[in-house]
Amino acid sequence: MSLKDEESSSWLEIVEVAPGQIELRREVGEERGGEAELLVRLQFSADVQLMLGEHLATVTQAMIAAGLQAAGELQRRMLSGEDGEARLLH
Numbered sequence: 001m002s003l004k005d006e007e008s009s010s011w012l013e014i015v016e017v018a019p020g021q022i023e024l025r026r027e028v029g030e031e032r033g034g035e036a037e038l039l040v041r042l043q044f045s046a047d048v049q050l051m052l053g054e055h056l057a058t059v060t061q062a063m064i065a066a067g068l069q070a071a072g073e074l075q076r077r078m079l080s081g082e083d084g085e086a087r088l089l090h
Helices: 046-080
Strands: 002-004 008-019 021-027 036-043
Touching: 008 046, 036 046
Parallel strands: none
Antiparallel strands: 002 008, 008 021, 021 036
16 A cells, blocks of 8 residues: 655555565655665564454554554644643553
8 A cells, every 4th residue: 555645745655564564664766765764564463463364454554544643643733832731542
């Protein structure tokens, strides 16, 4: 799966490099060497792979989308000068 990173005009790719091992990579342009930059690596245990079965890719995409959304919101808050209040993490 590929996603467009609007801020840097590069592409984000979700790649399964081995069973249960998923990477989020940023494709960089030729001016930066043209190779993909590893951003995040997820490793699912054999039990989780078995439990999720064919839905592993869907769960992976949802996890990455949620992380990107949270990072974007954090960046927005930092740029706007909003106070970073403590919050409960579950």
